[in-house]
Amino acid sequence: xxxxxxxxLAGKVQVRAVIDAMIARSDNTxxxxxxxxxxxxxxxxxxxxxxxxxxRISTSTRIFLGYLLGAPDYRHITWDxxxxxxxxxxxxxxxxxxxxxxxxxxxxxxxSFYERARQGKFFRHAATLARFRATLMxxxxxxxxxxxxxxxxxxxxxxxxxxxxxxxxARLGRAL
Numbered sequence: 001x002x003x004x005x006x007x008x009l010a011g012k013v014q015v016r017a018v019i020d021a022m023i024a025r026s027d028n029t030x031x032x033x034x035x036x037x038x039x040x041x042x043x044x045x046x047x048x049x050x051x052x053x054x055x056r057i058s059t060s061t062r063i064f065l066g067y068l069l070g071a072p073d074y075r076h077i078t079w080d081x082x083x084x085x086x087x088x089x090x091x092x093x094x095x096x097x098x099x100x101x102x103x104x105x106x107x108x109x110x111x112s113f114y115e116r117a118r119q120g121k122f123f124r125h126a127a128t129l130a131r132f133r134a135t136l137m138x139x140x141x142x143x144x145x146x147x148x149x150x151x152x153x154x155x156x157x158x159x160x161x162x163x164x165x166x167x168x169x170a171r172l173g174r175a176l
Contacts, residue, residue, distance in 0.1 A: 050122065074101070
């Protein structure tokens with residue numbers, strides 16, 4: 001977690017700061033905070049309601065990683081326990097794509113979501129859509145890959161552990 005990094009994180013954080021960290025910096029702690037705030041089951045319900053048949057999420061990234069790394073009580077793994085597993089650089093015990101704890105989505109569903117979301121299909125208020133679009137353009141990598149004079153967004157994620165590597169990115173650009 002490059003922004004909201006336990007154990008040094010304490011107190012209250014504004015939802016907007018959490019969303020920005022989650023989207024722009026792929027901050028796993030921010031993702032967990034939002035999943036807890038909104039409710040993973042509510043997010044799963046939204047995913048089903050918009051027809052993303054292949055998209056599945058774990059209750060939290062901590063639980064997901066705990067399961068992959070073979071923690072005996074992965075559903076209640078602490079930050080310290082997870083850190084020890086990650087520092088040990090141990091290989092995954094379970095594959096990233098599985099039927100227990102996973103975060104997965106087909107490229108078709110990934111693109112389908114972002115195409116519709118950027119057009120405002122899931123937003124009631126213009127201000128919320130504008131904030132969503134602005135947040136997508138915050139990623140540090142955008143200036144490295146986007147041509148000048150373009151409107152550009154990208155979202156990606158990766159899992160890089162022994163023996164697996166998973167990588168997913170969506171990029172949309174438009175000349176101004």
